Amino acid sequence: MSSAAETMIDVRVWRGGEEGEYQSFSVPRRDSQTVLDVVTWIQRNADPTLAYRFACRVGVCGSCAMTVNGRPRWTCRTHVSKVVEDGRLEIGPLANLPVIRDLAADMSPFFDKWQKAEGTFVPSRTRHEPLETISPESAERQAADAAIECINCGVCYAACDTVRWSPEYFGPAALNRSWSLVNDVRDAGNLKRLAAAASNGGCHNCHSHQSCEQLCPKGLNPTASIAGLKRRTMQAYIRGEIS
């Protein structure tokens, strides 16, 4: 319900593709309101042509990330009260990715780089062999655990200056995935994966700014994973396993 006395938020939303402009909307302030609630309000009440992406609304699917007041955020779990500045919100598509339209960024380069980083599980056993027993306490399992909660939202990718400066760079999420698999004792694709991690777009590009860690909504630390890859690729190089 709206009333003349209710508090409004001044919301500027990016409209267009790579070329475009911010459009202003006045959106009623609500308790416990998320940034995704704000975008949805605009689409349902002010302009149904606004393009944006979301699915689960509860921080699981990783599809609703946008730039909010200059920083990439998962909008479904970002409360307006946490990010609003002087009653204003500026919402744009994720940085470092092409724009499809309005708030929808094209995630293709992000996922293409997962492939380039060999972020695919390579089984070492067939379905006819017994399942491998893995102790939850083992060092490898714990190392893999540190990276498996990634929801592929692209926040780290949009917050990475190295991605901005080196278009070839795989980015934090793809290398974080790579580190998970390097520590997966069931996986048989490590040599190819380490060769990819040591390639031009790989882990040695990272300057350890740790913006990915600062902004990861799941509290992961891709910089630590990338540092692990740097050590592991160095060891593999010294042993002559990769060139």
Place this chain on the structure above:
Amino acid sequence: MSARPHTTGYRGDRLWLAAMVHRVSGVLLAAFLPLHFLVLGLAIRGEAELDGFLQWTKSPLVKFAEIGLVLLLAIHLLGGIRVLVIENMPWRDGQKRMATLAAVAAVGIAGVFLVALL
């Protein structure tokens, strides 16, 4: 209609600043190094010329400027050690603390140099 602005609100964090300070100190040291070699090269042209320049470096202003050089060297060395530890040893949390420690130690070293000068 205009191009999408660069959004860089994530910059300015302590670790981002640490990386920038490390990089800028490296660039400044690299700019200083040719001048240093140029001065050393004066020795080839004769003792008097080098001695004349070395006498100039003893002036208070140049001595004072050396503190900046010491600060740059200390900051770049300690920042470099921090990066080497990150990249070659098992991960340790608390990198913000490490960066702050490196900065404080570098200023401390420059401070000791200043006290020695006075």
